[in-house]
Amino acid sequence: xxxxxxxxxxxxxxxxxxxxxxxxxxxxxxxxxxxxxxxxxxxxxxxxxxxxxxxxxxxxxxxxxxxxxxxxxxxxxxxxxxxxxxxxxxxxxxxxxxxxxxxxxxxxxxxxxxxxxxxxxxxxxxxxxxxxxxxxxxxxxxxxxxxxxxxxxxxxxxxxxxxxxxxxxxxxxxxxxxxxxxxxxxxxxxxxxxxxxxxxxxxxxxxxxxxxxxxxxxxxxxxxxxxxxxxxxxxxxxxxxxxxxxxxxxxxxxxxxxxxxxxxxxxxxxxxxxxxxxxxxxxxxxxxxxxxxxxxxxxxxxxxxxxxxxxxxxxxxxxxxxxxxxxxxxxxxxxxxxxx
Numbered sequence: 001x002x003x004x005x006x007x008x009x010x011x012x013x014x015x016x017x018x019x020x021x022x023x024x025x026x027x028x029x030x031x032x033x034x035x036x037x038x039x040x041x042x043x044x045x046x047x048x049x050x051x052x053x054x055x056x057x058x059x060x061x062x063x064x065x066x067x068x069x070x071x072x073x074x075x076x077x078x079x080x081x082x083x084x085x086x087x088x089x090x091x092x093x094x095x096x097x098x099x100x101x102x103x104x105x106x107x108x109x110x111x112x113x114x115x116x117x118x119x120x121x122x123x124x125x126x127x128x129x130x131x132x133x134x135x136x137x138x139x140x141x142x143x144x145x146x147x148x149x150x151x152x153x154x155x156x157x158x159x160x161x162x163x164x165x166x167x168x169x170x171x172x173x174x175x176x177x178x179x180x181x182x183x184x185x186x187x188x189x190x191x192x193x194x195x196x197x198x199x200x201x202x203x204x205x206x207x208x209x210x211x212x213x214x215x216x217x218x219x220x221x222x223x224x225x226x227x228x229x230x231x232x233x234x235x236x237x238x239x240x241x242x243x244x245x246x247x248x249x250x251x252x253x254x255x256x257x258x259x260x261x262x263x264x265x266x267x268x269x270x271x272x273x274x275x276x277x278x279x280x281x282x283x284x285x286x287x288x289x290x291x292x293x294x295x296x297x298x299x300x301x302x303x304x305x306x307x308x309x310x311x312x313x314x315x316x317x318x319x320x321x322x323x324x325x326x327x328x329x330x331x332x333x334x335x336x337x338x339x340x
């Protein structure tokens with residue numbers, strides 16, 4: 001019997017495959033060791049292979065596509081409803097096979113090796129920023145034990161620590177001064193590493209035409225432009241801008257029943273890192289608009305007046321995502337309609 005669909009449950013060393021024919025009848029169910037997987041699929045006729053989106057899933061997608069198969073990645077939350085009874089590798093593979101055959105299933109956008117390179121830069125930079133923030137909070141907390149208070153914000157810590165260490169009238173002991181000096185040097189090292197990654201992102205943005213187009217949108221700079229390119233690529237897998245904004249979690253959750261529509265806060269689905277960047281970019285624009293009644297962006301100004309700053313920032317982030325979809329999918333450049 002000809003195999004048309006395969007569900008593949010991947011792991012580090014042991015993989016489990018579940019294959020069915022066009023009528024959904026089971027053809028095979030078998031485990032594979034890592035070195036056995038590609039030779040098996042290389043000798044298999046072209047079919048649709050479903051894989052749960054997780055670590056290494058994009059790698060296996062690229063490898064299996066080289067064997068001539070059509071590979072689709074599915075979010076784990078869409079596979080879970082198809083798991084029968086108790087969970088194991090065989091049932092996971094069967095659930096993936098069932099989910100991938102659904103005509104209205106949503107799939108994870110494909111990522112190239114170049115996108116993974118950009119993603120790595122963003123992930124490492126994000127970790128460094130979190131560690132720097134944690135270090136800054138620790139410095140402020142430890143100084144508080146000596147009766148020394150510094151304002152929130154890393155810039156204040158950079159400015160005040162040298163002055164505090166030079167002040168001989170505070171309660172710092174020689175040992176504490178030595179430790180705080182070490183923490184200050186550690187903070188400067190984090191600044192240096194983050195600046196290095198920022199420069200890499202700027203170089204990538206300068207050499208990529210799509211990033212240049214995206215940066216024309218108010219609120220989008222090199223960091224957000226490269227993050228969008230990392231996550232969505234060409235964005236052609238989304239039907240329209242509203243679908244891409246929903247994929248980012250920038251639309252309200254819905255809990256409707258009996259013909260009554262009930263909207264809640266934003267869904268927060270998708271990539272939280274990308275969503276956070278877009279909201280921060282929108283907040284940067286809103287900060288220039290909120291106290292300026294004569295600003296050209298009257299849409300955002302009136303929205304802030306009517307709904308408040310936070311909701312307006314999320315709404316503008318949604319609009320930025322939809323504008324980005326247009327620039328990524330169509331041969332167009334950004335037109336500032338607010339200045340008309």
